[in-house]
Amino acid sequence: MKRIILSFAVISILAACTSAPTGPTVAIMPREGKPFEVFQAEDQQCRQFAVNAVKDTSDAALKEGMTSAAVGAALGAAAGLVIGGGSHTNVGTGAGVGLLGGAGLGAMNASGKQNQAQEQYNIAYQQCMYSKGNQVPSYKAQ
Template sequence: MTRLIRVAVLAAVATGVLSACVSAPTGPTIAIMPREGKPFEVFQQEDQVCREFAANAVKDTSNAALKEGATSAAIGAALGAAAGAVIQGGSSQNIGTGAGVGLLGGAAMGAMNSAGKQNQAQTQYNIAYQQCMYSKGNQVPSYPAPVSGSGYRQ
């Protein structure tokens, strides 16, 4: 029975480590330039406002990525323990081995799924950031700078 406890502790530690590997976007991965004539201090203020806007836009997606790894590892450990019990008639050694194998498989699947969600969050963050910075008259690659004097101006 002590082996089963050790496997459960190992599963909890591995789940915590996996969760620590996944992170929310910390900033844009695209370059935005101030429009000609804009003071750099104004550009920096707009950058901070738009980073906050983008972070709020992806909050739910980032949280989903963090939960994905932990959930998959826990489910994998439980399924592995059940399979170990069924295969060898319920001996604690086989339950522990099954839980360990399930934990590794679940952790690997969780890491892959979580990475996909993390990439999706970064893409959404970049789009929200670009939209915000463009609306403030800054230069976004592949888009012409907004014409100043027409429309809303800050």
């Protein structure tokens, strides 16, 4: 029972490692003559727009990490049972090894999805800010 609780604790910790983008990683500048307060309001609107645009991708990253860790633990437990010749003594060890392996694969997959979510966030943010007349790198201001 302690091993099951420990496994769920590790999965929860790993799940906490994946998160949605918290902000843009691109620099946007207000167009010349635009009051900074207006720019700040547009920034907040566009951040919310970008968050909504990547919600599904961010959720997928979280699910990917948790699913891989859980599947790895289950497969490791099964392998420990088979390798142990039906003895329950190797189930916990197999589950632990499977959890670590699954968590590692899940972290790699989740990291890829997080990068994809950040890129989509940046694109949505840039589109929104550009539509409001702000200066976006490599695009001529309206």
